[in-house]
Amino acid sequence: YLAQYEKNGFGLYLTTLKNGTPLGMCGLIKRDGLDDVDIGFAFLPAHRGHGYALEAAQASLDYGRTVLMKKRVVAITLPANTASVDLIEKLGLQFERLIRLRGDSEELALYAIELTN
Numbered sequence: 001y002l003a004q005y006e007k008n009g010f011g012l013y014l015t016t017l018k019n020g021t022p023l024g025m026c027g028l029i030k031r032d033g034l035d036d037v038d039i040g041f042a043f044l045p046a047h048r049g050h051g052y053a054l055e056a057a058q059a060s061l062d063y064g065r066t067v068l069m070k071k072r073v074v075a076i077t078l079p080a081n082t083a084s085v086d087l088i089e090k091l092g093l094q095f096e097r098l099i100r101l102r103g104d105s106e107e108l109a110l111y112a113i114e115l116t117n
Contacts, residue, residue: 023047026056033101065115076108
């Protein structure tokens, strides 16, 4: 993960409660094989379904738009991962197509959103 910060100046961030309890991670990354910056998230099972991922992902998109000046952000997930698909769609990303990244054996669903400043 540190290589993302060194190379691009951004990456995944630890997401915590105000008291410091770790919930998971969320942020923007530049993945090989994708033309656009990708929003990524992963939360510990005990902290899923409480809205934390949505809040963190919305903040990440806002950061991408206002600080990084990104015009477009994508997300990838397994089509069967309904929890991720639901979150991605709540964020306003729309399905574009199925893709296969180099080295992956499974097809992934690619979603995208155009960010306006």
